[in-house]
Amino acid sequence: MTTIETSRPRVRVIDLETGGNGPNDVCEIGWQDVIQDSHGTWEVTGERGALLVNPGRPISADTMAVHHILDAQVADAPFWKEIAASILRPSGRIDALAAHRAAFEQRYCTPRFTGGTPWICTWKSAMRVWPDLPRFSNQMLRYQRMPSGLVHEIGLPAHRAMPDAYVTAHHLRDLLNETSLLQLLSWSNEPGLLPRVPSGLDRGKGWDRLTDEALQEFARDRDADIRFSAQTELSRRGEYTEQSVVEPAQKSFL
Known part of the structure; x- marks a missing residue:
């Protein structure tokens, strides 16, 4: 993790892995920041990370089969309510939070933890900006578009919080460099x-x-x-x- 200039426009991309379908079942949160430089160009920064979270109950086999996070790995981790706000409301400027199919993250990242920060959905935005692409999942966009600067190894393994947030951030960067932050927020508020x-x-x-x-x-x-x-x-x-x-x-x- 590196220190960045936090007074510039900044969007924090969030990705969650969960242990089930309950309101507190987060077992990992990952993040990756995208900022606007002095020339007005958005770029992916070195500010990224991930934390394991104790979901408070056993992780289901169905979800372990997706992200491979074990109960033993989260047994001593903090609970969601203890760490959510520190990631979702970091020091410095935050203009928006973002996620791919953000409605999922918003189920857990409620205004209690975000302070009411608005959300960008990169899935909804990608369909607006690149409608001719055949598919719009996070990983399909990765390989259909091959975003510049995306380090393949940092974006792996898929279905873990930080690598997925890192991949999403490259889509967000390119979306922001094709249209405005306000436009992405507007599209994200619609179906x-x-x-x-x-x-x-x-x-x-x-x-x-x-x-x-x-x-x-x-x-x-x-x-x-x-x-x-x-x-x-x-x-x-x-x-x-x-x-x-x-x-x-x-x-x-x-």
Whole structure:
């Protein structure tokens, strides 16, 4: 870890590994900072790290199979509530927090720990800036785009908190150098704008290729990203208003 100038615009990328699905089940947090230099260019810094966290109960086999963190490794680690704020609210300037599919991190990184710092979702932002890419997972973006300066070994192993945050930070850097921080924050506050239909008979088609009738059906889908994507295309055609679709066809259980 190196010391950086913390008065410059800074976004801290966060990645979590968890031991289950409970509200305090974090077993590792990783971070990587991205700052804006004196010329206005965003860059990945040497400020990165990771801490193991005691989730307070045994880690499930399903999650151990993903990140390979063992109960014995976190037995003497601090609890989430003891260390979260120190990572999420570091000294110096923080303009935003960021994560890939940030809704997951936000389940655990609540305003109690973040102080209300806004979030950037690099998954939602990548679909806006690079819509022609075929896939948008963190690791697929890594190998589809091959971001400059990404040291392959630092970004491994995948599915551990610091390496994943490091990879995400390179996507964030490039997003910030193509559009503004405020634009990324705005997109991140909306559902994901999917470039193509994700499933079904129309899978892989751009929304602009669908009939109005098909779009109206998708605009009632239980998935918020699908609804939003269909509604956006209907709005572009002048066929959508807030009253035109009242309820999803099947309400979400979430």
